[in-house]
Amino acid sequence: GDSVTQTEGLVTLTEGLPVMLNCTYQSTYSPFLFWYVQHLNEAPKLLLKSFTDNKRPEHQGFHATLHKSSSSFHLQKSSAQLSDSALYYCALSPLIASSSFSKLVFGQGTSLSVVP
């Protein structure tokens, strides 16, 4: 079946240092990949999603590259800010044959804490 693995449950970084959150996935076909961010007491919101044409999506300084060969979609940012502290979920939308279904399969989530 389809699954997403985020190996880090908690990442603590000093402000200004680079961010990298890991995400690997398993899927029968080539799924769409997403990163959702959830700040404390807020709803999850889309941060960025993979493109079908291998463009690298970027948003709010974050970027991620889909590597089909390694089934990875790691999230990166060059310099962490205090406001980046949140829960980050990697998710996939399974692709079945020629159809794409919208349900999201989420990883366990990585809590990012940025400290001064």
Place this chain on the structure above:
Amino acid sequence: NAGVIQTPRHKVTGKGQEATLWCEPISGHSAVFWYRQTIVQGLEFLTYFRNQAPIDDSGMPKERFSAQMPNQSHSTLKIQSTQPQDSAVYLCASSLDWWGEAEQFFGPGTRLTVL
């Protein structure tokens, strides 16, 4: 645009009681999803409607959970005979399109506590 609306925001029930959670999707969105969020399991898919029709309920515990979408403006998730393990935040999301790359917009969630 008010976003996805969920009511109530908090619900406390006793073990064995019924809980009904409400969701109003963003107007014009054709797909509605229900997810459950717990610290242990993270975000889990429950069920999904497309143009009000149930499409996939593979994540729903079959015996006590049911979901409906009687019209395009609201969906309900009903849990019968609630158990302590049902305690979670239940999130509703909607998307403009059912296509897999469509962004899902999440509501604030209903925090269900079963005593």
